[in-house]
Amino acid sequence: MIAAYPPGEEPEPPGPVVPGPDPRLPEGTFREEFEGAELDDRFSIINEQAGAWQLKDSALTLTSQRGDTWQDSNDAKNLFMVDVPAGDFSVATHLTAPVSKDFQGAGLLAWKDFDNYVRAGLAHVSSAPGGPVVIESAAESAGSYASQFTARPGSTTEWPRLDRKGKEITVSYGDAEGNWAKAASFSVDWNATKVGLYALAAQDGTGHSATFDSFWLNEAGPADLVPEGPFTLEPAKELGFLAADKKRPAGAEHDQAQHGTAIHCCRGRRSRPRWPASTGLVSPGRQRGREKGKTATDQGCWHCMAAG
Structure with a gap:
């Protein structure tokens, strides 16, 4: 639904990792490049902390706050959401979010509520295989949380992506060759009603800056x-x-x-x-x-x- 760069075409390297989803998107894709002075009216914000986000320099920048979506820690702040109809979808973003302390993270959500969601993003997890800098792919269903990790040593910039097909939600990321690589897949028995962006502070409350300069959503719907x-x-x-x-x-x-x-x-x-x-x-x-x-x-x- 959202293609990788064609052979022979590569994006300008933004950092140590060089993935590259194609900005030439299918007809009907909702595309937000955050170029305006106001947020697109399709977005809503869960648990807004108005002083911890801004639109500037063609990007949405979140300063992560204390809080989480993990199990009964249902107090994450500034979840930027877009409604989606029932059915398959593909959503991707480009983010820059250097992480340095455990459980700082930023990325994408496919969301029903705080007890039923999939999230995927760049995170700092010292105990993770290949950590501490990883892509954390996680699913929570009925309050039960499970996660997988993809090592991304030195990464500060990522292109995470979520695809729903039937009951499967697949996590992908842009690899060093400019292609989409699969990180994880989850089977869920709930319907996502929103997709969106998140940034979470470290376990001790230390925040970090997460900058999103693209958000692309292709939704099939009924x-x-x-x-x-x-x-x-x-x-x-x-x-x-x-x-x-x-x-x-x-x-x-x-x-x-x-x-x-x-x-x-x-x-x-x-x-x-x-x-x-x-x-x-x-x-x-x-x-x-x-x-x-x-x-x-x-x-x-x-x-x-x-x-x-």
């Missing part, structure tokens, strides 16, 4: 099914009816005083809203065009598509 050729609507049960029918079964009327505009469902229950996926296109000039679909109030229920 899509409308469009039938090919002629088709016929069939009721799912004896109770059902087609949108052209004038009579609705008992129980299909909803209380407008309680719910507002009624949705008349062919199965006698209130419909859930039906949201098509947003296009979320962003051009290199940072002009976004969005095309939003209708709600169930406009389109009707999932089964009969008849609105009240």
Whole structure:
């Protein structure tokens, strides 16, 4: 979804490690280069500490704060998040974040909540094989935490990446040849609703600076099914009816005083809203065009598509 540099093309070396994801991204990728004076409105911040982040010099810089996401330490600060729909995604960032004390770290998150997430970033872990400077790939499910480490001696700059495909979330990083290399993979039974950026201070509270100058998100999300050729609507049960029918079964009327505009469902229950996926296109000039679909109030229920 996000390609590596083509053969023969290499990025300008930013430091001792020379990875290189391709900045020429697929159409539809949300791309934030932090060039503006304000944060893009797709971002939200969990546990914001306003004095510990800034937009400057075409980058988002976080000063890491005391706190963590680890198990019951649910007090990490300044988690910069973007909502994602259910489905597969690929997200990557470019960061510079020299680490020098244990458990300083910065990188990417795929997030449901503080007890269910995957995180991957440059970290300082003295006890890690090949440490202390490593890429820490970690997953927490229902509050149970597990991690893997990839040695990155001397690294100060990294290109971490997370890909979700089905129930698998894969951690990758840019290697010395400018290609994506796999660091870890986790099978999870929860759906990520956000992806984003984090920076964590050392265990003793010593902060460090983490600078992110790119954030790229390619999201598939749910899509409308469009039938090919002629088709016929069939009721799912004896109770059902087609949108052209004038009579609705008992129980299909909803209380407008309680719910507002009624949705008349062919199965006698209130419909859930039906949201098509947003296009979320962003051009290199940072002009976004969005095309939003209708709600169930406009389109009707999932089964009969008849609105009240």
